[in-house]
Amino acid sequence: MEMEELAVGKSWVHGIDPRLKIVIMLVFSILVALNNNIHVVTASLLLSILLIVTARLDVRFMLRRLGMVNGFILFLWFFMPFTASGENIYSLGPIDIKREGVHQALLITIKSNAIVMMGITMLGTSSVFSLIHAMSHLYVPDKIVHLFFFCFGYIHVINDEHQRLKNAMRMRGFRPRTNMHTYKSYSYLVGMLLIRSFDRSRRILQAMKCRGFRNKFYILHHYEMKKFDYAVAFSSVAFALFILVLN
Amino acid sequence: MTSRNEPATISLKSICFDYSGGQILNNLNLEIEKRDRIGLLGPNGCGKTTLSHIIMGLLTPVSGTIEIFGKRMESEKDFSSVRGKIGFMFQDSDDQLFCPTVIEDVAFGPLNLGQSPEQARQTVKRTLRSLNLEGFEERVTYKLSGGEKRLVSLATVLAMEPEFLILDEPTTGLDEQTTERLVEILTQSELGYMIISHDRDFVKRTTNKLLQLKDGQIYQADNLS
Numbered sequence: 001m002e003m004e005e006l007a008v009g010k011s012w013v014h015g016i017d018p019r020l021k022i023v024i025m026l027v028f029s030i031l032v033a034l035n036n037n038i039h040v041v042t043a044s045l046l047l048s049i050l051l052i053v054t055a056r057l058d059v060r061f062m063l064r065r066l067g068m069v070n071g072f073i074l075f076l077w078f079f080m081p082f083t084a085s086g087e088n089i090y091s092l093g094p095i096d097i098k099r100e101g102v103h104q105a106l107l108i109t110i111k112s113n114a115i116v117m118m119g120i121t122m123l124g125t126s127s128v129f130s131l132i133h134a135m136s137h138l139y140v141p142d143k144i145v146h147l148f149f150f151c152f153g154y155i156h157v158i159n160d161e162h163q164r165l166k167n168a169m170r171m172r173g174f175r176p177r178t179n180m181h182t183y184k185s186y187s188y189l190v191g192m193l194l195i196r197s198f199d200r201s202r203r204i205l206q207a208m209k210c211r212g213f214r215n216k217f218y219i220l221h222h223y224e225m226k227k228f229d230y231a232v233a234f235s236s237v238a239f240a241l242f243i244l245v246l247n
Numbered sequence: 248m249t250s251r252n253e254p255a256t257i258s259l260k261s262i263c264f265d266y267s268g269g270q271i272l273n274n275l276n277l278e279i280e281k282r283d284r285i286g287l288l289g290p291n292g293c294g295k296t297t298l299s300h301i302i303m304g305l306l307t308p309v310s311g312t313i314e315i316f317g318k319r320m321e322s323e324k325d326f327s328s329v330r331g332k333i334g335f336m337f338q339d340s341d342d343q344l345f346c347p348t349v350i351e352d353v354a355f356g357p358l359n360l361g362q363s364p365e366q367a368r369q370t371v372k373r374t375l376r377s378l379n380l381e382g383f384e385e386r387v388t389y390k391l392s393g394g395e396k397r398l399v400s401l402a403t404v405l406a407m408e409p410e411f412l413i414l415d416e417p418t419t420g421l422d423e424q425t426t427e428r429l430v431e432i433l434t435q436s437e438l439g440y441m442i443i444s445h446d447r448d449f450v451k452r453t454t455n456k457l458l459q460l461k462d463g464q465i466y467q468a469d470n471l472s
Contacts, residue, residue, distance in 0.1 A: 129347040150345070156389045157341050203342040206305045210335040211407060212359030214327060220354050220364050 006057055006124040013055035017229040018126045018134035024236050025122040029115050031243050038103070040246045041110045047239065048117035055121050062120065069116050073109050080105040128152050137223060146217070150201075158197055165189055254317025256281045256411050256439065257302055257333075262311035263463075264297060271297055272308070273463030281410065285441040286450030288468060289460035295443045296338070298460065299413050303335050316410075331360045334409030338416045340396035341389075349375075349391075349399055350384040356407040374406040378432060394425030401432070412440035418449050429453075 007014075032044045052062060084101030091097070123131060132152065136145045169185065176182050205213075225233075257279040264272040271294040279285065289295050300306040302313065304326025313320040315329045337343045346352035353374060354367040362370060375383055378398055391399060397417065404412065418426050426449060433440065433453045444450050450457065459468040 127347075153345055153347065153389075200342065203337065203339070204345055206300070206303075207335075207337050207343045208345070208355075209305065209327070210303055210330050210337075211356040211403065212327070212331045213355075214359065218355075218358035218364075220351050220358065220367060222364075 004127055005061060006120065007127045009056065009125065011055045011125075012228075013051060013121055014125045015228065016122075016232050017223055017225055018130045019137050019223055020225070020229050020233055020236075021122045021126060022131065022134055022138060024232075025119055027236070027240055028118050028122075031240055032111055032114050032118075035111075035243060035247055036107065037247055038107060038110070040243055041107060041114065044243070045110050045114040045117070048114045048121065051121045052117055055125060057121065057125075062117070065120060066113060066116065069112055070109070073112055076105050076108060133219070133221070134223065136217075136219065142217070150204075154197075154200070154204075157200070158193065161196055162189075162193055165192060253281070254314070255279060256283075256316060258314040258317075259302070260312045260314075262298075262301060262313070263309045264294070264301065264306065265309055266297075271463060272301070275311070275464050277458075277465050279411070279441060280439065282439045283441070283456060284439060284454040286454035286457045287441055287443045287460060288445070288447070288450065288457060293460050294463065295460050296415055299335070299415055299441075299443060302413065303330065303333065331356065331407045332410045334404035334407060334412045336400055336404050336412070336414045336417060338419060340393070340400045343400040343403060344388040344391075344396060347387060348384070349380075349386045349388060349402075352388055352399065353402050353406045356403060360407060370406050370408075371402075374402050377405070378402050379428075393420050394422060397421055397425060398428070401429075409438070412438055413443070414440060415443045416445070417442060418444060418446045 028044070032041060035041055035044075052059075081097050081101035082095055084098040084104065086098050086100035088096045089099045089102070126134075129149070129152065132145060132148045135148070136142070166189070169189070174185060176186075255278045257277070259275060259277040262272050262275040262277075263270065275298070277298075287295055287298075297306060301308050302315075304313075304320060304323065315333065318325070318329070320326055320329070344352050346355060350368070350371050353371040354364075357367040357370045358364070371384065375381055378401065380395075380398060380402060383395075383399065386395075388396070388399065397420075401414075401417075417429060421429070426446075430449065430452050433442075440454075442450055442454060457468040459466045
């Protein structure tokens with residue numbers, strides 16, 4: 001199970017301080033999501049594309065990810081242009097296509113793509129653990145940080161366990177079909193995974209206690225903002241102001 | 248067993264423990280000295296792991312007393328103050344290793360014991376070197392092989408500079424080569440330890456005193472050929 005495909009790589013985007021990346025992502029998403037000016041939104045999309053190109057990310061991988069998002073958005077195009085009220089721009093037999101509907105669907109499409117692309121370039125180019133680490137530096141509550149930390153840390157172990165159970169089922173001739181036996185077997189599988197994960201979490205806590213854990217995590221690495229990070233921060237603020245002013 | 252100048256490292260008296268299935272430890276007594284090298288044998292489910300968890304304070308016995316370094320252990324607080332001195336290695340390395348990178352995992356114990364990040368880094372380096380694991384610092388723990396995981400687990404325990412080790416089934420799932428390395432590391436170490444294992448050959452090579460857990464009590468196991 002590979003989940004950090006983009007995190008390995010060397011570009012200026014990879015080198016940005018993870019704390020800054022999270023802040024940029026957050027501000028960018030909010031500004032773009034709340035903006036209804038099609039020109040500004042398009043400019044944001046162009047910025048996202050520019051970042052992807054300069055971060056030298058795998059384009060095919062990117063398109064696959066965007067394909068997933070746009071799969072959902074496609075559904076909007078099936079009904080939004082026809083259900084909005086307002087001016088007709090085209091009539092397809094009995095069906096009217098409304099200007100307002102097309103406009104809204106277009107806005108949503110551009111916004112989603114801009115935000116997702118920005119998310120992939122900003123967050124995808126850091127390892128998950130460095131982002132979690134950055135969250136704790138950004139004063140995200142400890143409980144949330146630890147939740148992320150352990151979820152991601154043990155997702156591989158749980159996935160392995162899942163694969164093992166599934167293979168064991170297959171070895172004994174299990175084939176998923178649409179019947180009670182299949183549903184029951186799957187629910188056993190999920191139940192078993194839950195119980196095992198629970199047991200494991202208990203053992204992990206015990207192992208941590210044995211190593212002197214007293215409910216407090218100490219951080220080994222600390223981040224430092226470099227000149228380059230300040231430059232990135234400055235340009236981000238400039239872009240944010242640009243969006244706000246145009247709005 | 249040895250002169251009584253210093254108190255026994257671990258001393259258990261009349262320990263009883265029940266699981267819902269029945270009594271698992273029955274009036275168990277055990278004295279461990281600092282330099283002891285003990286192999287603890289016994290069939291599956293006889294309570295070996297339970298016993299070790301009681302020593303570490305992870306389980307509370309129904310009755311009996313536990314003394315560690317001559318100090319009576321009664322509360323979680325008592326245990327947490329001595330856990331750093333008794334290194335415990337878990338059966339499953341995936342339980343032991345929870346940090347993303349080796350350096351963070353090995354540094355976890357030292358940081359908990361109050362070392363500064365800089366000191367902890369030095370400790371990690373020293374520990375890894377002593378186990379021939381140089382250059383492992385930035386390796387991702389879940390991507391290590393089974394044998395490497397076991398050695399790194401040992402490093403996480405040794406980094407706390409314990410005075411005694413308890414190893415729960417250390418050879419499970421290890422290949423011959425890693426087992427050999429483990430034998431080498433243990434026999435060359437100056438620490439006392441207790442090894443819980445089924446692997447008689449391994450236990451015979453690394454320990455000089457064999458105990459058997461049977462019917463909830465400890466017996467000397469003299470001859471295990």
